Amino acid sequence: MRAYAGFLLVLLLSAYSVVSQLQEQKALYEREVKFLGDAISRYQDRFRGVREKLPPQGVFGYFSDISDHTENRAAMALTQYALAPLVLRENTDLPTVVGNFHRGFPAPEELRRKGLDLSFDAGSGVVLFGKATW
Amino acid sequence: MAFLPAVLLPILLGFALVSLLWDRDQGVPGSLLLKGSLSVGLGSGLASALFFAWILIAGRYRGGFILLESGLLLCLAGVFFLTRRRADWFRFLGSEVSPGTPAPRWFFVLSFYGILALSILAFLYLSLNRPHGGWDAWAMWNMRARFLFRGGDHWKEVFSLLGELHPDYPFLVPGVVARAWSYMGSDPVSVPAVASIGFMLATVFLLTSSLCSIRGRSQGYVAGIALLGASEFVRHAASQYADVYIGFFFLAAVVLASLAFEGAKERRGLTILAGTAAALAAWTKNEGILFLSLFLAAGTLVSAISDGAKAGLRRLALQAAGALPVAMLVLYFKTRLAPPTDILAEQQGGALLARLLDLSRYATVAKAFLAASVWRFLLPVMAVYLLLLGVERDRARGKGFLVSAATLLAMFMSYFMVYVTTSKPLEWHLGTSLDRVLVQLWPMFLFSFFLLVRVPENLMVGERPAPAGGPPAGNRRRKERHPKRGKEPPAGGKGRTR
Numbered sequence: 091m092r093a094y095a096g097f098l099l100v101l102l103l104s105a106y107s108v109v110s111q112l113q114e115q116k117a118l119y120e121r122e123v124k125f126l127g128d129a130i131s132r133y134q135d136r137f138r139g140v141r142e143k144l145p146p147q148g149v150f151g152y153f154s155d156i157s158d159h160t161e162n163r164a165a166m167a168l169t170q171y172a173l174a175p176l177v178l179r180e181n182t183d184l185p186t187v188v189g190n191f192h193r194g195f196p197a198p199e200e201l202r203r204k205g206l207d208l209s210f211d212a213g214s215g216v217v218l219f220g221k222a223t224w
Numbered sequence: 225m226a227f228l229p230a231v232l233l234p235i236l237l238g239f240a241l242v243s244l245l246w247d248r249d250q251g252v253p254g255s256l257l258l259k260g261s262l263s264v265g266l267g268s269g270l271a272s273a274l275f276f277a278w279i280l281i282a283g284r285y286r287g288g289f290i291l292l293e294s295g296l297l298l299c300l301a302g303v304f305f306l307t308r309r310r311a312d313w314f315r316f317l318g319s320e321v322s323p324g325t326p327a328p329r330w331f332f333v334l335s336f337y338g339i340l341a342l343s344i345l346a347f348l349y350l351s352l353n354r355p356h357g358g359w360d361a362w363a364m365w366n367m368r369a370r371f372l373f374r375g376g377d378h379w380k381e382v383f384s385l386l387g388e389l390h391p392d393y394p395f396l397v398p399g400v401v402a403r404a405w406s407y408m409g410s411d412p413v414s415v416p417a418v419a420s421i422g423f424m425l426a427t428v429f430l431l432t433s434s435l436c437s438i439r440g441r442s443q444g445y446v447a448g449i450a451l452l453g454a455s456e457f458v459r460h461a462a463s464q465y466a467d468v469y470i471g472f473f474f475l476a477a478v479v480l481a482s483l484a485f486e487g488a489k490e491r492r493g494l495t496i497l498a499g500t501a502a503a504l505a506a507w508t509k510n511e512g513i514l515f516l517s518l519f520l521a522a523g524t525l526v527s528a529i530s531d532g533a534k535a536g537l538r539r540l541a542l543q544a545a546g547a548l549p550v551a552m553l554v555l556y557f558k559t560r561l562a563p564p565t566d567i568l569a570e571q572q573g574g575a576l577l578a579r580l581l582d583l584s585r586y587a588t589v590a591k592a593f594l595a596a597s598v599w600r601f602l603l604p605v606m607a608v609y610l611l612l613l614g615v616e617r618d619r620a621r622g623k624g625f626l627v628s629a630a631t632l633l634a635m636f637m638s639y640f641m642v643y644v645t646t647s648k649p650l651e652w653h654l655g656t657s658l659d660r661v662l663v664q665l666w667p668m669f670l671f672s673f674f675l676l677v678r679v680p681e682n683l684m685v686g687e688r689p690a691p692a693g694g695p696p697a698g699n700r701r702r703k704e705r706h707p708k709r710g711k712e713p714p715a716g717g718k719g720r721t722r
Binding site: 092093094095096097099100101103104105107108109110111112115116118119123128130131146147149164167168170171174175177178 | 332335338339342343345346349350352353354355356359362363366367370371374375376378379381382384385389413442446449450452453454455458459602605606608609612613680681683
């Protein structure tokens, strides 16, 4: 009897844990992912146009409008993941800079101050800058 | 089409190595499932190490690598066939999971496979929702795999951008993924998920089949159910984190050590394989380096105390021989490629002492460990299970259990102290890593636990009618005839106790 009780205890709690997780993930899939795709794939797709314009290797600048440190770190890591094996540095002094904007395009004065010149707009807030000659 | 050789070659390589080193004495339990699950993990791990060594030497992947792997497989298979009698060549195909033990009651089997099917379904939904895995998977492991695969000669540039993402971690997971991508010539996002479910299933079947072999079938199935019952295990497998990989190697090392200790004779092949598994843990994550040293120390000490210093040293030498090839790669990686380990590099004498003397840190860490164990793992359930079924006292003195439990305890204490002394914000460090750390230890814990706890069949035996003309189920094994010689096993021999 004790053996049955022990086995049933392990079985029921394991089944509860597995079924809860399954239900939760299935609901998430049916509600969101089925229609929109997953968040990281969507983020990666934004960089497809830029990826085609860049060489297969090299080091490039990165410029974003995200002010929060943690959010900016996550956005840059995602951009790095999307563009690997290109290497991104968070500075605007390199000859080519990847722009990643979520709240709108930066003001012309800010671009002038950083010496950036728009060279390609991939849409969805993703652009390439070259160094301005003026 | 290239996907099949990418997956099958390492498994076959692993199977050839495991079969070659599996001792030939009749007493070694060795079901196809046990060998197969070991082959998936050990083969994939060794293929990852081989792939990384190739990249280091040749600079980038070339077709020659397929020839190297295929040649190695042929060599191992050739040695296997040349050193075995023809009658023994395919004996493993017919070997039972647990020869001589009564068949498990149907509800153990049905429950295990039911929970397994639901867990696989949960894994699939988790993977559909996050095909790139969790943060650490895409930002660290899969990013490195992309550099290995797409970066060509420039792959080392990955070290310049891993600032906050453990650039010192070894390359087992990226090696497994990038190797498969290289075979396929493209980098579909499904490959890391396939590798993860491979390791998840290998861990489940290794735990189940090893306990079936050592303790009896129902014990193995209950352990498998408990492993899957901790939802963190399946969640982290689907997150493509290295913690499920390293958990497999921890488990493989203690399972092989326990099987090696089970017999009366020294089982050298299994001891060598245990060393290889421990070294592959070191090739997975930094925690594996700690595991390798603690595991070697535990095996040596247990052997030395029970059989004398000479036996201890012999065991150490055999395990070190198994670990050596992969350990050399880890050493090269650590000394030539990787920066210093952040947790160690950030420690400063005065601050470290202050943290060690701060009792509130011990309380915070203990509280976090307890909360995680209670809510996210089935620890209270296991405690009740232990109370209900009791302990097999002979087992508690067994060398296999002692090695497994000593390594587990030492790992647990080490992790505890890493948190106490961490220079990172303690709450943040616990919150971002404790679950994963416990996932690493969960399979090894369950193996040690079910080695110790009494077998349900033995308690159910009084409730089961004996088959006509045969002994009661619980005693049937002792009455069985020796499979080879057709005789009773010799009285007083050191047969396995269940």
